[in-house]
Amino acid sequence: MKLFSAKNITYSINENKLFHNLSFSVNASECLHIKGGNGSGKSTLLRIILGMTSPSKGLVESCNQDLDISYLGHKNAIKNYLTPRENLDLIFNNIELKNAFEWVQKFGLSHVQDELTANLSFGQQKKLALIRVLAKSSELIVLDEPFVGLDHAAADQLNNFLNTKLLQGVGLILTSHINPMIDCKVLELGRNNAEIN
């Protein structure tokens, strides 16, 4: 089942073409890994897919109007004047909350769940931000460099989770400089032209 498709997407910013005529789609149970150097437009492409940025040319069509998407970008979208617990309370409803606190457990954040988030370490904050995506059931998961700052244990857990989700029929798009332990098709954004392998 196709979740969405992007057709002939071109994006240029101030004359500068970031990418040109990209077409691709993501099906349920499919993973797309967007690669490319710094500034090659990975994050921009994700935002285009999400409808947060409009492409200069081309079209993103989602096959279901109310496609349930979870997204985590470079920004954590957590409030650092709240505790992790309060942050999660803010985001989730009761059912998801149970999931979320399981992840708090798995990520070893239990002992800091009532600290101010501002006092957490870089990786701990990243984990908290990830829980926003991990604890929600959605049809498409979009992650922008999710492995950044995570220790090995957490990276493994994330890989496992994503693999399970893929098996359950969720679609996945991620960017990362290191290859995830997931079977993905790769979209490489280059300086001038991008290729899909």
Added chain:
Amino acid sequence: MKLFSAKNITYSINENKLFHNLSFSVNASECLHIKGGNGSGKSTLLRIILGMTSPSKGLVESCNQDLDISYLGHKNAIKNYLTPRENLDLIFNNIELKNAFEWVQKFGLSHVQDELTANLSFGQQKKLALIRVLAKSSELIVLDEPFVGLDHAAADQLNNFLNTKLLQGVGLILTSHINPMIDCKVLELGRNNAEIN
């Protein structure tokens, strides 16, 4: 030549002992890689070494009062309402500035050097922040997860640079979840006790 030594460092935060009785030193031309899971206290240890945080017990002695240190933490310390060029102008004197712009070149930031830094991609901002350390001559370089967000090319360049610096007699301390291509002694911070290999 010993650059500094840390003796019996213990740090506890609200009853919670992060590490206990750590002793180590770093010589010129020596690299120390601090490892450990998220929240194990790597960043805190770096700040203790730099004198920004006082340890609960123990002593950090720098062997030269005016030890010239470059440091980059999790925070980029760049102004995102300025352009990269203006940021560099702000930090560096004329001699260093030449170095800095060489790095701008090498990192492929030339075409964005007059953009607002806020508009740069995550990795580009990280590169800009790194230049603060790379373009300055100092006796000790302290880096907190410098590879985060960098693409392969940049990571290689950073590795090469650090190796050259080591040969030139600079001391280096870094934390990283991935192993740098540098010959380092490793200090692993664990849940309870840390070991030096």
Added chain:
Amino acid sequence: MITAFIHKFSSPKSFVNLTEKIYPFLIIFGVSMLIFGWAWGLFFAPQDAVQGNSYRIIFLHVPSVIFAELIYFFMAVCALMHLVWRVKLAAYLIKSAAPIGAMITFIGLFSGSIWGIPTWGTWWQWDARITSTLILFIMYLGILTLHGSFSNLEKADRLMSILVIIGVINIPIIKKSVDWWSTLHQPASISVSGSSSIDPSMLYPLFISVIGLGFTLIALGILTSRSYIFTREKNKRWVLEHV
């Protein structure tokens, strides 16, 4: 030398031991003096010629405003000790004294305002004393809030001490500067402006109330600071042994 001396006699432990025996007596003495002073003032002292019975609020008002300032100066001394000699106990004492100071200042303001209604016909005037008392009250709140807003308590202690010291300069300045306003002085209808003009029959109970309140507050301060010391040092061995 001085430092060593100060540290010896200002460890939380010796403070706790020292006050162990004293504070019950202080409470009893203070409270009974206070009751005695107030009873005298309220029931036995004569009516004021001008103000009738409403002047009796003086027995609450004057003692409280006196200690509103004294407590602040005490805190300032402690702050200095904390910053110069790193005396931990001093910070604990500030932290424990501040709420008491805030409370007594509030009582002073409140009683003054109430008194103002029959005597001045208004409950508020922007004059030197009143303004400086109000600002003192705000400063107490500021100090408490500042300390409360940090999870790192040692950091909080240091910052609080700095604020207390800067703040102490403020009180005389405000008194002086507001005094310059010629037209906002207290209206002349107030008969008691200097102690000499107060009749001894009012002065004695007033004096006793002041002493009584003083000791009561000291006892209260000791109580709160002891419990605060126990929470702050709760994992020190001597506390565990003590409790």
Added chain:
Amino acid sequence: MLRLIKAESFKLSKKLKSWLGPLLIMVLVLIAFPLSIDISQYDLDKFYFSIIVVSLLMTAFVATEGMFEEDFEDGSLEQEFLIEKDFYKVVFSKILVYVAFIGIPIAFIGALFSFANGVAIVSFAKILLLLSLSNLLLFNLFAFGNALSINKGAMLGVLTALPLALPVIILLGRAIRSIQFDEGFTAIIALMTGIGLIISAIMPIIISAVLKTHID
């Protein structure tokens, strides 16, 4: 919607900064004014209203500063944008919560001070109503200015919103006079309520459009 309002209230309650700060500023300005001048009680009565009005303006400005900035900077706004189909609800909730928890308390403080300065007790309720309505208008306007200038800082916000706020000030001044002289109060209140309702309904939609442009 309820979720949004609850979330905003909770966040605000945790940010003493945004919440108590403006109230304190209001109090301290109202204290500072008499200190800055050598006047008799009579004159003070006469002018205290306009001090209250100006303080209200300034405090509303301070209170709404950075209203959307935090959510924009930390990425929460994007997330809301993804989740919530009716984005204007997010804006509406936020403004509502700000007015309820900051605007009305400020109005209350203003009314209290005017009361302390010799206004009759019957007028207290009137003044409270008036100041609250003004704050509803001001908060909406400033929220708009803020959304426009998100991440470009307060300057743009001031430039766009303060001129819009001046009519509110004029209206408010006139309304207060109508209380003093007991004439035409109901008409003005009706007018302000009307404007208030319209603005509260329309502004969030405009603001959400502005914010969408920023997210893009």
Added chain:
Amino acid sequence: MLRLIKAESFKLSKKLKSWLGPLLIMVLVLIAFPLSIDISQYDLDKFYFSIIVVSLLMTAFVATEGMFEEDFEDGSLEQEFLIEKDFYKVVFSKILVYVAFIGIPIAFIGALFSFANGVAIVSFAKILLLLSLSNLLLFNLFAFGNALSINKGAMLGVLTALPLALPVIILLGRAIRSIQFDEGFTAIIALMTGIGLIISAIMPIIISAVLKTHID
């Protein structure tokens, strides 16, 4: 030191937000006041000064808000702490630049408005001097409040710094009266200059101690 001053000026010049914003607020408040009230010119003259004083207070407060916060949040302050042995110089430069580029212009606007409201031209310079000196004091005090409450927000800043600022307001009010009645102006100016110098020298040291505590 020169490096620091240059850097701070440059950063400020790029932040329209922090720089032009307060000036605009000052102007708009001074405009808002007469609009909010229905009074004769005579009365206005009498009160305009205290409006200027209160506006100055508020504007100084807004101008200094978040003075150190940005540098603290983005890690620049740590870096300065590492590089600069005399950390107080960083603080001193920042305050100096803020006073020069925001404080004095605000004072100028205040003086201009007082001039427009019938103050003789000879007094213009006096008032400018007076307001500038007041801003020097206020900026130092607010910088202190800001440093204390860094990253805890404006509420704490208000609570800690505004009480300290009230004497300045009282002093300023009195000084302005001395201009009106042409008495004792020099004495007050001398006093304010003296206090200004002492505070400008001591405050940065205290503030840098506070900031160090925060970095720790």
